[in-house]
Amino acid sequence: MDLAKYAALFLSDGREHLQQSNALLLEWERDPPATEPVAGLFRSFHTIKGMAATMGYTKLADLVHAGESVLDAVRSTGMPATRELLELLFRTLDAIESALEDAAAGSDGARLSADLIPHLTQFAQQVLAGSSAPRVLRPPAPGGAEATPPLGEGVSVTLVVRRGAAMPFARAMLALRRIEGFGRVSGLTPNLAQVDPQVFDGRFRLLLEGGADPGEIRRAVLEVGEIDVVDISTGDPHGRAGSRARQIRVDLVRLDELVNNVGELMVARNRLVTLAAAVPGGELEVLSDRISRLVTNVHAEVLGARMAPIGEVFDRFPRAVRDLGRQLGREVRLEVVGREIEVDRSVLEELGEPLLHLVRNAVDHGIEPPKERRAKGKPVEGMIRLEATRQRSRVVIRVTDDGRGVDRARVRDRLLSQGHDAGAMEDDQLLKILARPGFSLADRITEVSGRGVGMDAVLNRVRALGGAIDMHSTLGQGTSFVLRLPLTLAVVQALLVGVGRERYALPLGFVEETGQPDPAGGPVPVGAQSVSFRGRSIPAVDLRVLAEITDPLRSGQRPLVVMAFGERRAALVVDTLLGQSDLVLETVDAPRGMPRWLNGAAILADGVPAFILDPTALF
């Protein structure tokens, strides 16, 4: 059998288990007498070992086996977490991670240090030798909040509330209560306690303990009414409720292809609807209606298939924060909320870096050293909170710390010393100042941050994703960043504007406001380099000049679109404002000679294409 084609799958599965292991280890570090994390770690190691052996990666398998033997010894003797043990296990996880990558890349054991396996084996023996020591481990609390169900004893239940049912969220709660009557429920996905009822799509799954008869569960749930699908499977070996049930893996490239095709289908649909509307009452209208609905559904389904829980990104951070905290001598705890919120993969992939930046900043500049915190009467352990929520078609991510907050006086001094004017220091201005390329408050440059690159990179990345970012900071109490991002990049929210007979789309992320220039200045002449707006003169670009429009200008004042780039504002002068629209992006290769201020094109509902402006190239 040719195993090479499974390497990618092996890698992604292995990474998933490692991420889980890291989370479990952190959990154990916080609660050393707990036994559940060890059991979970053991299961993950065991799975990785099995996979590695199947793939023929013997060196990796040996390493994992050695780690597993330590866990087994710990498990059987009831040894609680000690600093030494935790360090060893963290180190082992790191070693497994690089060994995993190496093995999948075809060089099994390339970076494996020679001493780790003997060290692990020896450690396991020591643990076993000292097993006459009294049991200090707390046995798993029956029904306790963190108790992980024992292997194979859970029933995974997936439910879908009937489409069109009133209040699907409330219906789901009814079903949940019914199921809770059978036994302990865990692994609720999405977590109904945190989900926004307005966007709940009616689907959820959970793991039920207690060995109830699947037939009985099904009957009880169907009795709740308006529940369409009940899928019950037993014995999920990972204890992750049904996450493996009825799923297939699809290559992302194929999915992207599908998204592109469906995008074009959407455009064609819009055209069809417009055409059909011109012939009301006919068969065409009925058919167009039907096709329109179907295409919309397919579009939503395909985009849905690209969604992945934001936890895939969030889960990298607990370990990063821990390591960083130790490196910098901070005691930090990371709280993660809303990891089940689903976001398009394209957004997810772009999100990791800016978020990591914010989290690092929070550890380095936000959270004070323990001594300082104690002196201020704060809890010694600093708290960073990473929270995702969904608001309509956007995901909102908050990164909050309870650290020292931004010292406005220092920002002012720093600005003045650099010869800049320090104006008001409201939160939004502060963010813009901090995001100035090269601006840094740090007195020292650490390995972590302080090089003055960072906030501007974060800001630009978020903007490029069509998102926005806000900051709130209170001296002595902490700082909070709020990122608002689209759930998907396949659809762009844009402001449509017109010049002459042409239309252009501006990504909404850059648009601050629209309005008329101050009347005092009279009509804005074509080609004006600046305009007066709300009593201030701001730089301007005339879209007429840019697009070389020569159609006669209708009389009257022309509107402005005020855009924000960091702290700069600039106005685009247009002929007309045509309103907001969700555009399905056409992925076009830039044709030769396409002006650099254009980003692509989209077909509007009437079938006519509109160019999408790249505001960053305008000013």
Place this chain on the structure above:
Amino acid sequence: MGHTVLVCDDAIFMRTMISDILTQAGYEVVGEAETGAQAVERYRALKPDLVTMDIVMPDMGGIDAVREICKVDPEAKVLMCSAMGQQALVVEAIQAGAKDFVVKPFQPSRVLEAVQRLLS
């Protein structure tokens, strides 16, 4: 048939309509209540097989009434009657012990479906 029902709603119109729907389907409406407090008191006295409960009522709302009734009888079958847009309240009522809900404007078939489900 012949199951007994207590209908709780502060609007006469709603009480009448619900009573009619249920009576025509062969249920016996044994009492009505206009406030949450009344609902609890009548539940104790009448021990009906089913209660229909409006959410917003004066003098103890429907949610508190459900909670009180479930204290008396955890198995009580309470059907919440909600207006559109009250999902959060419905969820609260479910957490308080309500066993099902219907959403106004009522379709008689929906109401009866829910009642049958609860009484089966």
